Amino acid sequence: VFETIAIVGATGAVGTLIRQMLAERDFPYQRIKFLASARSAGTTVEFKGEKHPVEELLPDAFNDIDLAIGSTPDEVAAEFCPWAVERNCVVVDESGYWRMDPKVPLVVPEINPEAALAHQGIISSPNCSTTQMVLAMKPLHDAGKIRRVIVSTYQATSGAGVAGQRDLERGSRAFLDAEDYEYETFAHPIAFNLIPQIGSHKHEGYTSEEMKMVYETQKIFGDDSIKVCPTCVRVPVSNCHSESILVETEKKITVDQARELFAATPGIKVVDDLPSGSYPMPKDCAGDDATFIGRIREDLSCDNGLAFWCVSDNLRKGAATNAVQIAELMVKNAAAV
Numbered sequence: 001v002f003e004t005i006a007i008v009g010a011t012g013a014v015g016t017l018i019r020q021m022l023a024e025r026d027f028p029y030q031r032i033k034f035l036a037s038a039r040s041a042g043t044t045v046e047f048k049g050e051k052h053p054v055e056e057l058l059p060d061a062f063n064d065i066d067l068a069i070g071s072t073p074d075e076v077a078a079e080f081c082p083w084a085v086e087r088n089c090v091v092v093d094e095s096g097y098w099r100m101d102p103k104v105p106l107v108v109p110e111i112n113p114e115a116a117l118a119h120q121g122i123i124s125s126p127n128c129s130t131t132q133m134v135l136a137m138k139p140l141h142d143a144g145k146i147r148r149v150i151v152s153t154y155q156a157t158s159g160a161g162v163a164g165q166r167d168l169e170r171g172s173r174a175f176l177d178a179e180d181y182e183y184e185t186f187a188h189p190i191a192f193n194l195i196p197q198i199g200s201h202k203h204e205g206y207t208s209e210e211m212k213m214v215y216e217t218q219k220i221f222g223d224d225s226i227k228v229c230p231t232c233v234r235v236p237v238s239n240c241h242s243e244s245i246l247v248e249t250e251k252k253i254t255v256d257q258a259r260e261l262f263a264a265t266p267g268i269k270v271v272d273d274l275p276s277g278s279y280p281m282p283k284d285c286a287g288d289d290a291t292f293i294g295r296i297r298e299d300l301s302c303d304n305g306l307a308f309w310c311v312s313d314n315l316r317k318g319a320a321t322n323a324v325q326i327a328e329l330m331v332k333n334a335a336a337v
């Protein structure tokens with residue numbers, strides 16, 4: 001339905017996954033373009049077994065593009081999305097820049113697909129730590145209305161890009177060899193350490209990453225009464241964010257009910273058998289589009305509380321997969337008009 005599509009930021013880690021997914025999922029299009037910064041323009045990328053030129057991200061590149069999927073730094077998205085919209089190109093944007101703009105829907109297709117219909121040219125995909133949490137919250141909210149969430153994240157270095165992963169690998173080697181290592185990405189060593197700060201100070205002692213989890217959750221559910229208290233921590237894991245989540249609901253949900261509700265939710269896989277040591281771990285979830293849930297139990301500290309553990313590949317459902325799913329939704333919506 002969209003004749004010409006484009007990937008903006010086609011050479012980055014998420015852009016590379018988006019390319020793979022469009023090919024794997026047989027995304028419909030007649031022409032495809034790959035755009036990136038001047039630094040990457042002139043190089044080539046692989047797509048469906050062929051090499052394609054990378055074009056420079058300039059306003060006129062959007063003249064003939066109908067749908068773009070963007071994964072770029074915020075400041076790049078701030079600039080290129082209006083170029084696209086002015087030229088009647090719909091953008092699915094993976095950056096953080098537009099997410100809280102009231103004119104921009106923030107969409108997780110399993111939760112609020114209808115929000116995408118009201119777009120004015122830009123549709124945002126949430127931050128990775130939010131996406132896996134809201135997906136886990138969705139069936140519990142539908143069944144018992146969530147009042148409050150307390151979440152602690154264990155976020156992988158891939159969330160800080162390829163340089164973040166490189167820092168973990170090289171920093172670990174240097175640590176073991178008792179050598180010095182200058183970190184490129186992190187303000188403190190990530191090897192053999194935890195860093196309880198992701199992003200900058202944003203609001204009353206909370207970081208920007210933490211406040212994303214508050215604001216984006218309320219926007220996606222369209223419900224400002226859901227209270228979220230997050231602590232976001234960078235951990236020495238290369239890929240897949242993990243989250244310890246406690247939810248308090250208005251109506252009681254038992255552990256068995258919660259397990260059934262999670263299992264019946266598209267996009268969620270339950271791995272939950274403590275006696276046999278079976279629960280989601282980053283090493284097992286990387287490369288999968290699902291959000292994994294385990295360690296489901298009652299919160300012993302309140303009446304209507306549930307506690308669980310949630311792991312998801314932050315580059316997939318937390319980024320590329322959700323963006324491609326939104327693009328698929330746009331194709332379906334356009335076909336239905």
Ligand code: 2RA
Pocket residue numbers: 127128129155156158159160198209
């Ligand atoms: C991180 N959530 O993990 C960020 C990436 N968007 O740093």
